[in-house]
């Protein structure tokens with residue numbers, strides 16, 4: 001089973017990288033620039049900005065991903081539990097895992113990158129310009145930072161879907177149900193709570209009572225068609241695209257920015273490392289996005305005002321000082 005999952009992921013990643021290479025080949029791209037002033041020129045003129053975000057933007061808030069070395073909950077990683085098969089085999093264990101992740105999120109806060117994006121959306125919105133966040137993250141930190149225009153392509157930890165009636169709704173309860181209270185500890189020696197299925201989160205719609213599942217996109221599932229088509233609309237209409245804290249290897253999100261770049265729209269990547277797509281983006285800003293992004297999206301008018309104010313204070317201070325001498 002594990003072998004099959006890794007094989008599938010390896011094939012998907014190989015396909016994605018081949019497509020990226022084809023797109024890159026279709027358009028000669030120079031080495032990406034890290035010239036912030038040149039980026040600001042594009043940013044100042046852009047009317048529709050798409051911002052793609054991934055795990056890297058939340059990592060700075062301390063949000064665990066349960067992937068890669070050391071990324072375990074008990075003895076499992078996300079790809080072992082975040083599947084429809086795992087949920088149908090053991091809904092209690094999968095709910096413990098998600099309950100733990102929801103509770104952890106209550107202790108985390110949006111970081112400077114989330115705030116810079118939200119502040120940019122609000123500021124540009126007043127000028128009739130549009131910023132849309134397309135995120136792979138399920139932690140709602142963009143929403144908590146104040147972003148409004150968000151497409152969560154992998155769903156949300158704080159939404160549930162009923163397996164009987166299909167109803168999907170926001171759910172921020174803590175704990176999500178009494179039986180999960182104090183459950184979900186990640187210790188590798190911890191035993192499953194084996195909560196009876198009737199005590200797991202249930203649909204509260206009149207006459208339903210069906211079993212709820214987290215409304216997130218699990219491994220092996222398709223993205224929501226409506227969210228995907230809205231994302232494509234945003235990407236087709238944007239005149240500037242930012243890729244923030246995403247490794248650009250998970251399909252289909254990995255194809256979004258290369259497709260934008262292929263039609264000649266500037267793409268700026270903010271990441272800790274180069275990715276398979278970096279070479280055909282216009283800009284690459286290396287470093288923690290909590291540092292690089294606020295500088296890139298800062299309100300220049302405000303900065304200019306502050307500088308001007310500073311100059312006047314300095315001027316009057318100098319005049320008074322001279323007079324007092």
Ligand SMILES: [Zn+2]
Pocket residue numbers: 162163164165166167203204205208209210
């Ligand atoms: Zn229901």
